[in-house]
Amino acid sequence: MSLRRIGATITAHTVLIGLAGLILLPYVWVLLTAARAPSEIFSNPFGLPTEPGIIVENFRRAFTSVPMLRFLGNGAIVTASLLILQLLIAIPSAYALAKLRFAGQGLLFALIIASLCVPIQVPMLPLYLGLAHLGALDSYFALIFPFVLSPFAIFLLRQQFKSFPDEIIQAARLDGFSEFEILTRLIVPSAKPAIAAFAIFSITAHWNDLYWPLIVVSSQSMATPPLGMLYFRDGDLGTDYGAMMAGAIVVIAPIMIVFLFAQRHFIRGLTMTGLR
Template sequence: MAELALHPAAAPVTPARSALRRLVGLALVHAILLAGAVFMLAPFVWMLVTSIKPPAEIFSAEISLWPKQFYGLQNYRVALDKAPLLRFALNGVILCGGILVVQLLVAIPCAYALAKLRFPGRNVLFVLVLLGLCIPVQVPAMPLYIALAQLGLLNTYFSMMAPFFLSVFAIFLFRQFFRSFPDDIIHAARLDGVSEFEIVWRIVTPSAWPAIAAFSVFSAVAHWNDLYWPLIVISDAKLAPPPLGMMFFADAETGSNYGALTAAAAILTAPLVIAFLIARRRFIDGVTMTGVK
């Protein structure tokens, strides 16, 4: 009895206390998410604010989110007059779209074969795919450049796309997704006389919209922002993608005009943001519409 007296029973958890704990937990989680959102969005907000400020306020020591004198029309007019920004954006759309289409056409059948087909050397091929993830783009740059130069394909869209047609990351991602696809559905389709080609594109691929949408975001962001390879194979400004176009734009004449530079950056960033929002909706639709969980 004495020991029981020394260790009183813990106070029961009342509904009010449980609700308070839940509220504190939700508030803490939302505070962390809000801080992360502010950290991620701050550079974009500052870019937009700078693009509507006059030069005197840009170099001012005073920090303000809204300019005292609105200078957006002048900055955006200079950005559009000094360089073909819309052409740069169109080049980026052509580049990212062409690469993504070929990547999907190559990666989806390869991933299906590694996930669902039984053949000698399958595990060895998968190990090679994983090793391919460790090879940076700079390693094959020289032989690829020499091959494209000998074929006379420099200064073309194809020269910017060709090194990225095979994506080992896409093969790995889709292979992991296809492994969860039920084998019973594939066996039933084979018994009905459906070919492997039709199984891949008409049965398995429609269930992979979440993975396709996620990879599309990764691919579009990576190649829209890529400067290294276009800088090597492109010298014609008419074919320049957005990062290389910004490099051509930031010359000695406009290099100190940060208002016009940030306006140009905002124009070239807008298509990527729009594409991300569209892909986000497709990602949600893919999760809710897929018939295989």
């Protein structure tokens, strides 16, 4: 290897390590804050903690001062329900758009593409008014219903299904396979990376969502993890920043674990979909 290539490699890795450090800096600050006593948070915000045992106390308060397990349970119910319902709708819809022929197919796909350009804030007011009229606010239904139909999932899976060989589908039909069997036994297994990629997007987006729960949730018992972080504020005592940062670590951890286990499928799914 020439000196020029060695220098380029070292430079590239140095830049990447620097960028990684910038990205990780907020997480390091959160961890340091969770390990500090309240008196140190403002007096020594960037120094090392002087009372290592305080981190245990902060995590204890994170679970006792607010119903943290309830928040995590609500987040799990909402994200898991949404992912299942989104895939149940998106998979057959994407298959129909990719492999079947019917009137208005092009228009329907154009509407799906157009809906990707609509900010999520646009339909929120009519949705809120509709849910209020039905008396469905402050419920799992209010948290789940507006996001059940995912145009992004339909688009992503349609692009993946489009590349599946038509010859195999025709052969399966000649062998007596129904369209449902073709979808479940042939198409879906070949699209697992794309499905995993969408699952990461969906879980991350809805687990971290604060905007919609802040609008439709009014009780602490229905709060999702990001909304639950607001309950660490106290009008008389102020914000318990140590416990809040400990709670933030607890909230972030499930997403990080999911991504670490699924990152190979996630990257493969994005790469395969992008190549088609």
